Amino acid sequence: xxxxxxxxxxxxxxxxxxxxxxxxxxxxxxxxxxxxxxxxxxxxxxxxxxxxxxxxxxxxxxxxxxxxxxxxxxxxxxxxxxxxxxxxxxxxxxxxxxxxxxxxxxxxxxxxxxxxxxxxxxxxxxxxxxxxxxxxxxxxxxxxxxxxxxxxxxxxxxxxxxxxxxxxxxxxxxxxxxxxxxxxxxxxxxxxxxxxxxxxxxxxxxxxxxxxxxxxxxxxxxxxxxxxxxxxxxxxxxxxxxxxxxxxxxxxxxxxxxxxxxxxxxxxxxxxxxxxxxxxxxxxxxxxxxxxxxxxxxxxxxxxxxxxxxxxxxxxxxxxxxxxxxxxxxxxxxxxxxxxxxxxxxxxxxxxx
Numbered sequence: 001x002x003x004x005x006x007x008x009x010x011x012x013x014x015x016x017x018x019x020x021x022x023x024x025x026x027x028x029x030x031x032x033x034x035x036x037x038x039x040x041x042x043x044x045x046x047x048x049x050x051x052x053x054x055x056x057x058x059x060x061x062x063x064x065x066x067x068x069x070x071x072x073x074x075x076x077x078x079x080x081x082x083x084x085x086x087x088x089x090x091x092x093x094x095x096x097x098x099x100x101x102x103x104x105x106x107x108x109x110x111x112x113x114x115x116x117x118x119x120x121x122x123x124x125x126x127x128x129x130x131x132x133x134x135x136x137x138x139x140x141x142x143x144x145x146x147x148x149x150x151x152x153x154x155x156x157x158x159x160x161x162x163x164x165x166x167x168x169x170x171x172x173x174x175x176x177x178x179x180x181x182x183x184x185x186x187x188x189x190x191x192x193x194x195x196x197x198x199x200x201x202x203x204x205x206x207x208x209x210x211x212x213x214x215x216x217x218x219x220x221x222x223x224x225x226x227x228x229x230x231x232x233x234x235x236x237x238x239x240x241x242x243x244x245x246x247x248x249x250x251x252x253x254x255x256x257x258x259x260x261x262x263x264x265x266x267x268x269x270x271x272x273x274x275x276x277x278x279x280x281x282x283x284x285x286x287x288x289x290x291x292x293x294x295x296x297x298x299x300x301x302x303x304x305x306x307x308x309x310x311x312x313x314x315x316x317x318x319x320x321x322x323x324x325x326x327x328x329x330x331x332x333x334x335x336x337x338x339x340x341x342x343x344x345x346x347x348x349x350x351x352x353x
Contacts, residue, residue: 057101066167068103073160077351083212087129094163095137099218100234103165111145115154137216177232178253183299184319185292187312189265191284195273215288227305233293243282246329247343257329259319
């Protein structure tokens with residue numbers, strides 16, 4: 001163990017971090033600042049083979065098989081929103097991270113940080129919604145912790161969850177496995193969660209209420225593997241949205257990705273809200289959708305399988321993995337031109353999960 005903390009000049013690439021000598025909101029949002037913090041501070045300090053895979057869940061080898069292990073924190077504001085709450089989000093987020101590693105989720109932990117003065121009635125609602133979500137996802141919350149901070153030193157309720165699942169033999173997925181020619185498939189409409197949160201914050205009203213898509217995806221993933229066991233990669237496009245997920249695939253696999261803007265499934269009310277607020281739907285968070293990279297020959301069978309499931313009825317192929325422009329994502333526009341899809345520098349919508 002070092003005698004003193006690692007200094008900035010010892011970091012692998014200090015310049016991106018020196019630009020921000022203090023933590024800002026963007027460091028916790030899954031966009032460019034988050035990526036810099038992980039790549040240039042956490043990874044060099046904690047480096048090991050399991051962490052180097054940079055997956056949502058670490059897959060660990062044991063004599064009896066492989067386990068997936070993940071952890072997540074939830075600081076969403078407001079705590080209750082159309083279609084869900086911090087309670088469901090905490091369960092679904094951890095279950096989905098395990099599922100994206102190809103694992104069957106089994107057990108969760110739940111740690112609560114509560115602010116002095118937080119109403120017991122609200123806490124009870126959150127806890128019972130968590131319990132119901134866990135039952136629906138087929139997992140058990142088996143351990144936890146509770147801490148209380150002084151009034152004014154929190155935001156009511158924060159929740160940290162961790163999860164463990166088993167990875168069946170023969171399943172290997174990863175963001176570094178995409179190959180030219182592969183199809184990019186999304187399980188449903190984009191941006192629902194982020195815009196549901198924003199509609200509450202901004203008091204936006206539409207003919208149809210914007211509702212979060214938060215949901216457990218483990219059953220949907222099991223259906224996918226039964227249909228197409230050669231899935232290359234899986235991700236739930238949460239913070240940073242579809243743009244961040246596809247950029248990760250392109251960078252980690254050293255390939256290009258070309259998406260078709262006309263193929264992107266976006267609800268009319270979500271599109272309207274994004275236009276009103278000047279947001280790009282590709283960068284808005286989702287909490288109940290997955291993106292799959294599959295061999296081109298499996299496209300139709302995967303789409304048919306997804307569309308049979310309640311959570312995949314709006315599934316669509318949105319693009320293709322290409323050999324051109326490795327490490328970059330491009331979008332073909334409705335008029336036939338192309339534009340570069342960049343990783344957002346900071347989250348467009350903070351505190352959405």
